[in-house]
Amino acid sequence: MGIFSRISKVLESNLTALVERAEDPAKVLDQAIEDMKEGREEARKAIIDAKTELRLSEKRRDVAQKEAADLEKKAMKALEIGDEGLARRLLEAKLTADQKAAAEDAVVESHNATLGQLQAAERDLDQRLREMPARRATILARKATAEARGGRIGSGKGQNAVAGALEAFGRIEEKVTRAEVEAEVRSDLEPKPIDLRALDKAATDDALKALKAKMTAQLPASTAPAAAPASSTHSAVEDSLAALKAKLAK
DSSP states (O other): OOHHHHHHHHHHHHHHHHHHTTOOHHHHHHHHHHHHHHHHHHHHHHHHHHHHHHHHHHHHHHHHHHHHHHHHHHHHHHHHTTOHHHHHHHHHHHHHHHHHHHHHHHHHHHHHHHHHHHHHHHHHHHHHHHHHHHHHHHHHHHHHHHHHTTOOOOOOOOSSOOOSHHHHHHHHHHHHHHHHHHHHHHHHHSOOOOOOHHHHHHHHHHHHHHHHHHHHHHSOTTTSOOOOOHHHHHHHHHHHHHHHHHHHHO
């Protein structure tokens, strides 16, 4: 089983149960962080194993190469003393050693490639682990805001098993986003209050006018202010105007 499959199995064991039982999202996120730490340790163990296999293959390759070089020297010595048959047998053994060295060299390259992938995976896990606490805080803050506005963080089983801690984060974040959207929809669907202040003011003005009219009707005729005849008012204005002109003319 590959390292990524092993890590996935480790992460899946606890997170699936937590998410499907609709546990507190904070617990799911905390468990995700713990499982990511376990996954990182699993990756480190795999790196140690890969390095061990790499060095063993390098040693086997080096031994085969040294053996081939020694056999070639011996074949030359055999030719020097005129024993061609011995030289031929030594060269046949050298060919076998060369093939073994080539095979081990291919294994070394394969181990190097695997080791590079594992080291890259470990760096990625380390980076994500450093980001997770801040991401956890952001998700839980959004959850609290959404719930305060009327959104609900639903439970609901996921269609697929949790493949890792990052997926758990994504699922909780998706639920929080859904709660935020639900809060917005609820707000949009709630009837908006109608501003009746203008009507209230008009009603107040009408009541005030009615009260003034009532008070005026109740006053004795002698106390009611007499409207000045239009002609009298006009004459007074004309007299004042004439007086002012005369004053200016002096």
